[in-house]
Amino acid sequence: xxxxxxxxxxxxxxxxxxxxxxxxxxxxxxxxxxxxxxxxxxxxxxxxxxxxxxxxxxxxxxxxxxxxxxxxxxxxxxxxxxxxxxxxxxxxxxxxxxxxxxxxxxxxxxxxxxxxxxxxxxxxxxxxxxxxxxxxxxxxxxxxxxxxxxxxxxxxxxxxxxxxxxxxxxxxxxxxxxxxxxxxxxxxxxxxxxxxxxxxxxxxxxxxxxxxxxxxxxxxxxxxxxxxxxxxxxxxxxxxxxxxxxxxxxxxxxxxxxxxxxxxxxxxxxxxx
Numbered sequence: 001x002x003x004x005x006x007x008x009x010x011x012x013x014x015x016x017x018x019x020x021x022x023x024x025x026x027x028x029x030x031x032x033x034x035x036x037x038x039x040x041x042x043x044x045x046x047x048x049x050x051x052x053x054x055x056x057x058x059x060x061x062x063x064x065x066x067x068x069x070x071x072x073x074x075x076x077x078x079x080x081x082x083x084x085x086x087x088x089x090x091x092x093x094x095x096x097x098x099x100x101x102x103x104x105x106x107x108x109x110x111x112x113x114x115x116x117x118x119x120x121x122x123x124x125x126x127x128x129x130x131x132x133x134x135x136x137x138x139x140x141x142x143x144x145x146x147x148x149x150x151x152x153x154x155x156x157x158x159x160x161x162x163x164x165x166x167x168x169x170x171x172x173x174x175x176x177x178x179x180x181x182x183x184x185x186x187x188x189x190x191x192x193x194x195x196x197x198x199x200x201x202x203x204x205x206x207x208x209x210x211x212x213x214x215x216x217x218x219x220x221x222x223x224x225x226x227x228x229x230x231x232x233x234x235x236x237x238x239x240x241x242x243x244x245x246x247x248x249x250x251x252x253x254x255x256x257x258x259x260x261x262x263x264x265x266x267x268x269x270x271x272x273x
Contacts, residue, residue: 035102035139043139044103048087051099055107056092059267065090067261068126071119072106075127078198080134080191088126092267096216097223100129102139112224113262115212119254120205122262124196128206131191137184179227189234193241202251203242210235 035043052058059065072088086104093109100106106129108122116122132138180188189206197203214235216222 040102040136040139042103044101044105047101048105051101051105051107052089052091055109056094059090059092059110061265061267064262064265067257068108068122071123072126072130074199075123075130075195076104079130079195084134086130086133095223096213097227098125098129099227100132100138102133102136104130104133106130106133109223110266113266115216116209116262117255117258118205118208119258120196120201120252121209121212122258123199123201124192124206124209127195127199128188128192130195131188132180132184135184135187135191137180137188141180141184185228186234186237189238190241193238197245197247197251200252202253203245203247205253207235207238207242210238 068090069088072086076082076084076086084104086106088106088108090113091107091109094111095109096111096115098106098108098112106126108125108129112125113122116125193203193206196206213222213224217225
């Protein structure tokens with residue numbers, strides 16, 4: 001009996017690998033993927049409006065939004081999925097955070113934008129979140145947090161959209177609290193560093209961003225580290241990678257551009273939510 005159960009288990013596992021395995025574009029390794037890329041796009045498209053709403057809505061400034069999108073597109077063009085359509089949106093939430101949905105929907109909060117000082121630092125955040133999407137971490141985390149069956153129901157729902165919308169709204173808060181594993185986080189850090197350098201930005205900016213966030217977390221917990229684990233050696237291994245790769249040449253920083261396009265266009269304190 002035990003042998004029969006073991007045999008059945010092996011057959012089921014092999015079946016999953018045949019029908020549900022995909023290749024992680026970042027690592028090149030096969031992984032169990034219960035959600036297809038097409039389903040990821042559908043889930044992201046349906047969740048994005050609710051998440052945007054829960055994060056205080058889109059910042060109503062076209063110059064700021066276009067600038068952030070242009071930086072995001074630079075990153076995507078040098079990523080492992082250069083042909084994929086991503087959507088980058090700045091939201092009017094005071095928390096210090098950034099997050100990614102399956103399908104390439106990436107949000108960065110007003111609170112995060114206020115703390116950054118250069119275009120390269122902004123690019124490092126967008127590169128990190130882009131790496132989460134290209135490595136398909138977001139689908140894996142959502143499957144664990146919300147449940148693959150519910151996600152697949154939402155992705156395939158074409159007739160009863162009102163029911164689907166209610167499900168999306170009810171699980172939106174869970175998604176905002178979703179966290180990545182330490183291995184996923186390290187993979188996104190290193191993938192983000194690669195994208196940052198390929199896009200022509202100063203790679204040290206990702207370390208600067210980590211230092212800014214670390215400094216903020218010493219006075220109070222910040223949302224970014226509640227959903228993105230903060231290993232003690234995170235800055236150290238990024239600095240090691242930068243030294244090991246030996247980046248040379250002039251790299252973009254963009255301090256003045258960031259001030260003009262972002263900091264000068266953020267909502268005034270009295271109008272912020």
